[in-house]
Amino acid sequence: xxxxxxxxxxxxxxxxxxxxxxxxxxxxxxxxxxxxxxxxxxxxxxxxxxxxxxxxxxxxxxxxxxxxxxxxxxxxxxxxxxxxxxxxxxxxxxxxxxxxxxxxxxxxxxxxxxxxxxxxxxxxxxxx
Numbered sequence: 618x619x620x621x622x623x624x625x626x627x628x629x630x631x632x633x634x635x636x637x638x639x640x641x642x643x644x645x646x647x648x649x650x651x652x653x654x655x656x657x658x659x660x661x662x663x664x665x666x667x668x669x670x671x672x673x674x675x676x677x678x679x680x681x682x683x684x685x686x687x688x689x690x691x692x693x694x695x696x697x698x699x700x701x702x703x704x705x706x707x708x709x710x711x712x713x714x715x716x717x718x719x720x721x722x723x724x725x726x727x728x729x730x731x732x733x734x735x736x737x738x739x740x741x742x743x744x745x
Contacts, residue, residue: 627705636654698712705741
């Protein structure tokens, strides 16, 4: 997978890729992946995790989803889809793409095309 994306399969990249892709689609922050790596006894710094996630994103293996300012989640599902963000738990969840219809997008300026549309629906607990 890494070679196919044009990335050299280093020990650290392979270990992080196993953690990211072994259990199907998921959303993860760099800090969470670093915690998982430490728990799995993968010797990697937080900076290396950040760099690797950005390299995987640039190679098309991940999709970055910006939620709040500097808070970014990395999504292993790179298809065009939308998200719920649970503000109380900080969980990011996929929305069924058939549940949303987008109409009336503006025309892109000359020389530009729309690459994708991001939809983030924020949720809070009813009782909170």
